Amino acid sequence: MTSRNRIFRRKARASLLALLLSGAATAVLPVRAEAQQPRIAVDLPAGNLAGALNRLASQSGLQMVFDASVAGGLTSARVSGNMTATEALERLLAGTGIRYRFIGERTVKVEVAADAASGSSAAAADDGTALQAIVVKGGRVFNGDAPSVAEIDSEEIEAAQANSLPQLLRRTPGVNAGGGVRLQGQTLAIRGFARASDVRILLDGAPKNFERYDQGTVFVDPELLKRVEILKGATSVRYGNGGFGGTVLMESKTAADMLKEGQTLGAWTKTSYQSANKQRLGSAAVYGKSDFGGPVTYDGLASVIWRKSDNMRVGGGKVYDASNDRLLSFSANAGAELDGHELRASVVYGKSEDWGPPAGVRGDLGLTAYTIDRYGYELARLRALALRDMEDFSSTLKYSYLGDSDLVNFKAMASLSSTGLNMTRPTVAGFTPSATIGGQEDDVQYTDIKLEAENTSSFELGGLSHVANYGVQFVRHERDSWMYDIANRNSAQHNYGYYASWIVPEGTQQTISAFLRDEIGLTDTFKVTPGLRFDHVRSKGVPNAAPRYNDPAAGHDYSAVSHTGLTPALSLRWEATPATTLFADWAYAMRAPVIDEIYSSQSALTSASATSRGLKAERNNNISLGVSQQFDDVLRNGDTLVASLSAFHNHVTNPVTRRFGAANLAGVKGVPFYWNTPSYRVYGLELTARYDSDTLFGDLGVSWMNGRRHGAINNIYGPDTYTQDLAPLTANVQIGYRVADHDLSFSWNGLFVARQHRTPARQGGETYARRESSGYAVHGLSIDWTPQEGPLAGLEVHAAVDNLFDKYYFPYLSDGISAMPGRSFKLSVSRKF
Incomplete structure (x- = not known):
């Protein structure tokens, strides 16, 4: 990428940032959520009050915040019929001494009324008793609360x-x-x-x-x-x-997420420490919200985060050289609201600069006795390092309008995001970095511009309720890449060392899309959501500056190519009982090849040299099935257990794969660098369970997956093999105890991972497949203290010990080249003011 392009990008970022921050000053205030509620079908059987609140959250889409002790031991009468969520809450809580109030657009806090004897459940604005909150996520449209x-x-x-x-x-x-x-x-x-x-x-x-x-x-x-x-x-x-x-x-933080109740201006600060890599963190934010006596309500937040660490100590005591990190991040979020309109802007920027291996996924530097004996330790170390300078930037400008009509809930967004990585190898006498790992200097910049507009309409048609969501999207993705191949600085065929790597080509990809989905209520408990999406993807490469990789005789063609497709989808949701919900989701999804797959190439001296403009789009015929079940009063009155089980199956056709292997190439030349191979399948099961009471809580998550590929990546004519990236059987467990009177909680967590043998490594895939991995178990402890009232309200203290027994282990997807952190003591302290 030229210096002119770099300057242009910096100016573009600055201009967009100015537009975002200035535009946020002209937006407008939405009407209160309570006044905009639609009438819904409510069916809450008589019984446990906590269970009824959970069911109302699911049926209304609201999020309930309450302490288990508030509803403990209380019962409610049946509430049934078409009504707003507010009306349902008033009927449900009548005579209980419990009140509710909206603390957000879709969030309701349930608490003991100031005058419990009155039995009033009015949505008062004054503060009640501070409680350790339990958050109940409500159901959302389009199967947003499915187990997947x-x-x-x-x-x-x-x-x-x-x-x-x-x-x-x-x-x-x-x-x-x-x-x-x-x-x-x-x-x-x-x-x-x-x-x-x-x-x-x-x-x-x-x-x-x-x-x-x-x-x-x-x-x-x-x-x-x-x-x-x-x-x-x-x-x-x-x-x-x-x-x-x-x-x-x-989603990044906004002022509304940080302000205390009744507060218009606030500040937050945090510090933390982790012992495995001696990581220190400092973070601070200022935020506020006010209408300044006018009709427009403004809010804004600015924050900064500084994170620095030493080299990482992995399980067993080994320390990875050059694994220290430094990260500096900034964010800003501002908005303005009036009469149903809102304009909001956000900016997030992060920068990291450290010495490390050219391959960021590595663990140890991989120095060998041979290189140390030949060059000495310090020189051998320099030969394995690169100065890695990373910048990450995102900015958005959003407009939304929640009108008086159920037909209008409009949103529009523009965004600019980019990620750049520059790696420079040290200058060492007699050392010539290979072009295969970026040469002397390697620079990539990926940039995305996105525009989208959508609307959601709720209406009755043909005696059925509809929630229709439809919109259009445009995304422009650009990849700029270059390297300095010092070994070929005198070669005209390599443009004297300056060119894009043959496996990291430059190019652009523009996607124009439209989508429609309509949730249709066939009955009060059964919903069907058909959907359809259209994508047109146009990709265009940038001819390589090196003639060696821009040779028509070798099949190099960087001209534009398009992929177009429809994605049909169907979702089902059936509330079989107030406590049991069944889900199904299906789609015939599409993935167009990316720039690297279409325009990567090799020289004419190789067998698979050509770019791959003839690639077909991948297709995934995928389905997810799930069931969610809620149990009340399992171990004690007022407790809740929510369990869900989901199954998924993916059948991917026309998968795009790098072409290699003697059986595939069959001794011919000029074939593409990437091609479409036979299909593969991935399927599995996932189980989650969450238990909550006023004292005990726990979580369980289990996942299992398997898959088969027709043939192998390096021999499509051979026997079937395992799919490449299957994770092993994994279970996450957490068991905890809550001391509500002191705002304390203690918990143990365990990660249990089985041995992974489902890999093509022993099926002829030694040259490409992930190696088998051993099973392991990792344990941790944590203590959380979050005072809810008194002079320490707003303070949060989190302490933990990860990898309690200092286990030395390699996750399957780490490819055996990086172990995980060893025993680490972690402490964070934050305070809102």
Whole structure:
């Protein structure tokens, strides 16, 4: 990428940032959520009050916040009929001495009334007794509460003390982390799909599409986030073209998430420490919300995060050289509201610069006795290092309108996001870095511009209720890449060393999409949601500057190519009983080849030299089935156990695979570098269970998967093999005890992973397959103290010991090149003011 392009990008970022922050000052205030509620079918049988609140959350889509002790021992009469959620709450709580109040657009707090003897449940505005909150997530439209959907809220993010998004999601069934211990080298896999394009990641709606080989895929600090939602599978037409494993939706914090009740201006500060790599963290934020005496309500938040660590100590005591990290992040979020209109802007920026191996996924540097004897330790170490300079930027501008009509719930968004990585090898006499790992200097910049508009309409038609969501999207993805191949600095065929790597080509990909989904209520308890999506993807390469990789005789063609397809989908949701819900989701999803797959090439001297413009789009005929069951009063009055089981099956046709292997090439030349191979299947089961009471709580998550490929990647004519990226049988367990009077909780957690033998490594895939891995068990303890009232209200203290027994282990997706952190004592202290 030229210096002119770099300057242009910096100016574009600055201009968009100015537009976002200035535009946020002109928006408008939505009407209160209570006044906009539609009438819904409510059926709450008589019995346990806590169970009735849980069911109302599911039926209304609201989120209930209450302490188990509030409803403990109380019963409620049956509430049934068509009514608003507010009316249902008033009937349900009448005569109980319990009140409710809205503390957010879709969040209701249930608490003891100030005057319990009155039996009033009015939504008073004054504060009641502070309680240790239990949050009950309500059901959402479009199967948003299916077992294949997982959510991590702000409380869980704080308690996790995670360094990265993969670490944060590691307890989610079906989600697995890959890569090493460095922040720049971690990746995600969902349900056996580990390619970067198979896990769609969005930050405030902006796509994060970094796919550089042997590097990480997402670099957003979890400290910036208030919520993460994981949609496992590719069954939603809202998100198309890729994401066969699933979609990860990250939301950054806003002032409303941080302000205390009744507060208009606030501040927050946090510090933390982790012993495995002596990591120190400092974070601070200021935020506020006010109408300044006018009709427009403004809010804003600005935060900064500083994270620094030494080298990582893995289980057993070994320390990985050059595994230290430094990360500096900034975020800003501002909005304005008036009369149903809202305009909101967000900016997130992160920068990391450290010495490390060229492959970010590595663990140890891999120095050998031979290289140390030949060059000496310090020189051998320098030959294995690169200065890695990473910058990650995201910005969004959103407009929404919640009108008086159920037909209008409009949203529009524009976003700009980019991720850049520059790696420079040290200058060492007699050392010539290989072009296969980036040469002397390697630079990649991936940029996405996204525009979208959508509307949601609720209406009655033909005697049936409908919730229709429809919209259009445009995404432009651009890849800039170059390297300095010092070994060929005198070669005209290599453009004197300056060119794009043959496996990291430059190019653009533009996607135009439209989608429609309509949730149809056939009965009060049975909903059907058909959906349809259209994607047109146009890809265009940039001719390589090196004639060696821009040779028509070798099949090099960087001209544009298009892929078009429809994605039909169908979802079913049946509330068989108030406590039992059945789900089904199906879609025939599409994934167009990415720039690397279409335009990677080799020289004419190789067998598979040509670019791959003739690739077909991949298709995934995928289905998810699930059941969710709620049990009340399991061990004691007022407790709740919610369990869900889901099964999934993916049949991927026309998978895109790098072409190699003597059996595949059959001695011919000029074949494409990538090609479509025979189909494969991935299927599995996931079990989750959550128990909650006023004292005891616990979580269980279990995932199992398997899969078969027709033939092998290096021999499509041979016998069937296992699919490449299957995670082993995994169980996450947490058991805890809550001391509500002191706002304390204690918990033990365990990670149990079985041996993985389902790999093609022993099926002729030694040259490409992941090696088998051993099973392991890792234990941890944690203490959380979150005072809810008094002078310490707003303080949070989280302490934990990870890998309690200092286990030395390698997750399957780490490819045996990076062990995980050893015993680590973690402590974080934060305070709101």
